[in-house]
Amino acid sequence: MHSDLVASVRRFNRTVTQRVGALDDEYMARGRPLAQARLLWEIGPDGAEVAAVRARLGLDSGYLSRLLRNLENDGLVTVGPDDQLGGDGRVRVAALTESGRAEWTELDKRSDELAWSILEPLTAQRRQRLTSAMAEVERLLVASMVVIEPCSPNDPRARACLRAYARDVARRFDDGFDPALSTPVRDEQLIPPAGVFLLATLNSEPVGCGAVKLHPGTPAEIKRVWVADTVRGLGVGRRMLGELEEYAAERGWTAIRLDTNRNLTEAIAMYRSAGYREIERYNTEHYAHHWFEKRLRPPRTSGSRGHSDN
Amino acid sequence: MHSDLVASVRRFNRTVTQRVGALDDEYMARGRPLAQARLLWEIGPDGAEVAAVRARLGLDSGYLSRLLRNLENDGLVTVGPDDQLGGDGRVRVAALTESGRAEWTELDKRSDELAWSILEPLTAQRRQRLTSAMAEVERLLVASMVVIEPCSPNDPRARACLRAYARDVARRFDDGFDPALSTPVRDEQLIPPAGVFLLATLNSEPVGCGAVKLHPGTPAEIKRVWVADTVRGLGVGRRMLGELEEYAAERGWTAIRLDTNRNLTEAIAMYRSAGYREIERYNTEHYAHHWFEKRLRPPRTSGSRGHSDN
């Protein structure tokens, strides 16, 4: 039963939102409306594009505009066009003025103070224990914030992942990575019903991807599994694998396979521990040294939405 | 330097207020104003006195009244006089109606769902790790939320602690505890400048106490150190001791002592580990078996009691 796990999460939520949530706002505000303070903080000493800030804070466009005007009137920020050469003339960039920067520094200081006010009443030993437990909670919360969902391989975020993937493997393969030598995967093969491309995001930032090709009559094939190193070790790869398998299984496939390079040792370990078994070469991929396969169990419940192929 | 400790707390604050704080509010609200939802939740299925709720949520009296009226108009709660026999005619009790109870159950369910939505993406092993880390964080945050401050020994909260103290020792001493046999401590002896009474509170609930008598010409004397078992093991006793010592030291005392019963073994261990050394009997307290003393270091100059490292 998960009820005791759920209960501890709830107790945690309660204590923490009380202590951290409430104080955090209070420390942040400094007489100024909270929304303004947050905005100021989010712009940061290096400035930021208005659209980016809006996305991060999830604000209404009109509301944000008004908040910026207020900060501008207070002489804390300036909003101007994107100075970059060839920049988009529509996007505007918010930057802190001298006194805005001072204010930001103050907020930064207060944030330190808040943190310290939590640690201060504790002994050195307990401080240590608290911070390690916090780090653990934070890591695992981040892990649970990663969302995996289907996405077009044309999507700019998908493109970014695929570029990062190519860069990564180029670095790890013995002889670099030349796409021309590798068996190409066309986008159409990763678009339903031929296959699917899954994107992993953390706060809508892309942090991983994976795809599966569903070619009738042959096992499903996994391609392009990549995880950003910012979230490595949090089980994202494993989840991605699971979702891809589930996708294939739901559509009637009973086996799934993949090829991989001998240098990707963690990936290989992950495949093995996820139930993949090494098989004979089944393709002519130039960069592959190992081939793996896993039998898929038919999905549990009703929803038999597929294809009885294979 | 504690900068890395502070940095982890800050990272934690950020992640947690984002993930837990924001979602918690959203889950709670359900279309209704958040304040009303919170109030409804706080009243709970068993009802609650208006004053108690106000204290817990820290709301303005007028504001709370209005919120209650709104909930009443929505048919979710009823506010009536205290039904209890001989109850105070001024205090009013809020109780949930049938549909208020349904709403509360719904909130309870959503709270479970929120918790589960955090656990769900994780593997069983990570769920386990997350919940234990959360429990650790929560315990230590609670520890850091305990506030210790001077208080009159007449204060009802102080009285409650002293009663609890008497109850505790009566249970632990070999032959019970008869105040008449014990050397009495008069309240005046615990009021500055003759001494001080310190109260430990958690969310303004009393959870511990301690006192020191400052009799000129003799060492300071610690009395009545007690900690509620809800917060035992969190270092509250140790902090209390430290504050009492600091109080005496700041006023020029260079030694502090206390007596204790042989059955209070954890207390004795704490005194030893806090630097107290056993000495000869110095009083005729009926229930005492051990006497301890500690030399006090003169306080650091100036009022800089900020970030005392270590």
Next chain:
DNA sequence: TGCATAACCTGACTTTAGTCAGGCATCATG
């Protein structure tokens, strides 16, 4: 070139949240 669209702004609004001063019963106390 024209047209849909994106990024941002403005004005006009509503709802929430919260404060403050005073009022009216009830209670505790001398």
Next chain:
DNA sequence: CATGATGCCTGACTAAAGTCAGGTTATGCA
């Protein structure tokens, strides 16, 4: 039984937060 305190309520207010429906300008694309 007068007096002040306590617990709750009402009215009158303010500020903050957020929404919505247009507008303006710049871009991307056929």
